[in-house]
Amino acid sequence: MLTAKIVSNPAEVNEAKPEDVSKILIPVTHHLSNRMGYDLERFVGYVNEGLLCCVCRDVLEDPLQAPCEHAFCSSCIHGWLVHHNTCPEDRLPLDITHLRPLFRYMRNDLARLQVRCVFRPQGCEVICALESVHRHEQQCDYALLNCSNAGCPVQVSRRSLEAHLCVCEYSSRVCASGCGCTILNTEEAQHNCVLELRAELDMLRAELDCKVEEVRHEMESRLDSQRRHMVQKESLLRSEVDELKGQLSRVMSDVRVLLGAERVRRQELEKVELLELLKKEGLRTATPSEAAPPPAEVQRKLSPRSLALDCIKRKNREVTVI
Ligand SMILES: [Zn+2]
Ligand SMILES: [Zn+2]
Ligand SMILES: [Zn+2]
Ligand SMILES: [Zn+2]
Ligand SMILES: [Zn+2]
Numbered sequence: 286m287l288t289a290k291i292v293s294n295p296a297e298v299n300e301a302k303p304e305d306v307s308k309i310l311i312p313v314t315h316h317l318s319n320r321m322g323y324d325l326e327r328f329v330g331y332v333n334e335g336l337l338c339c340v341c342r343d344v345l346e347d348p349l350q351a352p353c354e355h356a357f358c359s360s361c362i363h364g365w366l367v368h369h370n371t372c373p374e375d376r377l378p379l380d381i382t383h384l385r386p387l388f389r390y391m392r393n394d395l396a397r398l399q400v401r402c403v404f405r406p407q408g409c410e411v412i413c414a415l416e417s418v419h420r421h422e423q424q425c426d427y428a429l430l431n432c433s434n435a436g437c438p439v440q441v442s443r444r445s446l447e448a449h450l451c452v453c454e455y456s457s458r459v460c461a462s463g464c465g466c467t468i469l470n471t472e473e474a475q476h477n478c479v480l481e482l483r484a485e486l487d488m489l490r491a492e493l494d495c496k497v498e499e500v501r502h503e504m505e506s507r508l509d510s511q512r513r514h515m516v517q518k519e520s521l522l523r524s525e526v527d528e529l530k531g532q533l534s535r536v537m538s539d540v541r542v543l544l545g546a547e548r549v550r551r552q553e554l555e556k557v558e559l560l561e562l563l564k565k566e567g568l569r570t571a572t573p574s575e576a577a578p579p580p581a582e583v584q585r586k587l588s589p590r591s592l593a594l595d596c597i598k599r600k601n602r603e604v605t606v607i
Contacts, residue, residue: 321338321343321347321361322338322342322346324344325337325343325344328344328398328401329399332398338358338361339355339361339373340357340361340365340373341358343358344400345358346360347359348386348387348392348395349386350384350386350388351384351385352379353374353377355372355373357373362384363381366381396414397414398415399413399414399415400412400414400415402418402421402422403418403425404422407428407442409427427442428442429441430442430446432446432450432455433446434450434456434457436455454471460481462478463478466478
């Protein structure tokens with residue numbers, strides 16, 4: 286059943302114990318004892334037939350009894366009742382709910398049976414009462430244990446474990462020189478802190494380069510998109526400016542046309558006013574005396590009005606200039 290390599294310790298090891306790992310490890314056989322019933326061979330002296338399981342014919346383990354007083358290992362009868370509904374011994378109807386603990390006197394007889402340690406094949410000579418054999422087997426020096434190093438397939442007795450751990454290929458420890466590496470025992474001779482650290486440094490450097498490249502790429506693409514955005518905005522603004530320029534020049538030419546029209550209108554008004562004035566003056570000079578006054582006098586008489594006209598003209602001109 287035990288397929289793993291079994292290492293027996295030829296010599297007692299009296300080395301200093303680094304830590305007693307063996308105490309916390311659970312014996313391998315404990316896992317294998319799912320098969321119920323104690324092997325009759327292990328018992329010293331006569332075993333009453335009433336203490337044997339009706340299913341496996343071994344000594345009762347974790348016993349239960351039926352109303353017909355036949356007794357079974359708990360796992361044996363539970364297994365049987367999956368496919369049957371009768372007592373395996375006398376075929377009387379039997380249901381799981383009918384099962385009861387064994388009579389107290391039988392339990393006492395069972396507990397007092399003398400049994401050999403299950404690790405007898407490994408060298409244990411201990412014989413003790415059935416009620417205490419389990420406790421012994423948990424601490425038995427010959428108990429088979431799985432090596433505590435991860436990955437190691439070796440099974441070894443508790444007393445040989447320390448010796449095995451000293452030579453186990455799967456033992457590892459943190460490098461004493463402080464490089465931080467965990468080294469397997471077998472690799473210790475080839476271990477070179479500088480090489481290990483250099484390899485790690487190379488790896489970190491490659492990782493860093495990769496990250497830097499990633500960030501650079503991201504920044505570039507972000508800049509690119511911003512640049513594109515700016516170019517778009519610029520051309521938009523440029524077309525807006527052009528549009529505004531066009532509007533402005535249209536407005537300017539409209540203004541010029543309006544100013545020209547205004548100038549013409551004022552000139553016409555001036556002309557009309559002047560004509561009216563001249564007409565009035567002409568009437569006044571004709572009525573008082575037939576003889577026309579000398580032109581210089583007329584000029585002088587007219588002068589204040591003509592001055593006013595000049596003034597208006599000038600003003601008009603100023604307006605047109607503006
Ligand atoms: Zn049984
Ligand atoms: Zn029965
Ligand atoms: Zn033992
Ligand atoms: Zn090992
Ligand atoms: Zn190192």
